[in-house]
Amino acid sequence: MKKILVIDDEPGLREMVNAVLTRRGYVVIEAPDGREGVELARQQHPDLILCDINMQHMNGYLTLAALRDDPATAAIPFILMTGYADPAGMRHGMELGADDYLPKPFTPEQLHAAVEARLRKAQQIREAAERKLADLRDSISLALPHELRTPLNGILAYAELLATDAASLQPEEVAEMGQVILESGRRLVRLVENFLIYAQLELLGTDPARIQALREKRTPHARDVVEARAREVAAQAGRGSDLQLQLESVTVPMAEEYLARLVEELTGNAVKFSTGGTPVVVQLGRDSQGIFLRVRDRGCGMSPEQISRIGAYVQFNRKVREQQGLGLGLTICRRLAEVHGGGLLLESRPGEGTEVTVRWPGSETTDNGN
Incomplete structure (x- = not known):
């Protein structure tokens, strides 16, 4: 009752x-x-x-x-x-x-109608929250075991082979195993870093002083940072020839490490969810609305419903499509843009591709370097 x-x-x-x-x-x-x-x-x-x-x-x-x-x-x-x-x-x-x-x-009828309407609305809100929580549990239950065990299994399996059978292995086999261990270690590092960055950004929301300090940071040679990070991500995915860079000389109002993270996450998603031979375009420039970083691909795209559900630990079609990561990438990018006074716009259509634009308000002086 x-x-x-x-x-x-x-x-x-x-x-x-x-x-x-x-x-x-x-x-x-x-x-x-x-x-x-x-x-x-x-x-x-x-x-x-x-x-x-x-x-x-x-x-x-x-x-x-x-x-x-x-x-x-x-x-x-x-x-x-x-x-x-x-x-x-x-x-x-x-x-x-x-x-x-x-x-x-x-009247008694008006009283009862008002009470019923409010209770019904509250119930709808609770049910919606419970559905989101159930989806979150499902995503975590699918993502976490896989994301932790897969690289750990690779590291442990090949490390054991190297420890027990090193004398019988050929140099090229040792090199191949070492490469697997290296890639698995990098995957774990990325997982931990994303989790720590996400937690840090959430805590920043309660500390205006730290937000203000972040907004005073600048990356004057932003073009070099964007180019280097985008090329590295594309090369690691075997998509170096698909990368198209359209970069202007601008100063980005964000610390270099966070700008590099934005490029890594957005470019990584673009190469992950598009096929080889299709372009991945990375743009950096300035327009009437301020400074922007934009990444565009011609991959699988997302539906409006999927876009509306983007958040930490949310991944789409995980049961039918192999994915890596915890679904934190876009959430981290959005929060990075927001705490620096900007925003993130995502436009996507299933089967046609995705375009993600990060914007910072105002204008900065150009980079007179390279």
């Missing part, structure tokens, strides 16, 4: 609301003012709160603000009841996080 908290300093109204909702099958608890209502909400965790605005000691707005500031009660649906539903007051309530207004006087 759903529990409803009614906060109002009029005993008669509380009695009426209690009677109406109890007949409808709800459990009703009451508070005569905002201070007691906040305490009851923290103790009882109701499914919905009905609260009057004009009360002594602590009005409805202050009650709402106190509940929204507490993580334990912040998500409880909240309906403000008032006989003075003026536009300014309604706007103020919505800004504080109210879910609905119920003008006084109201």
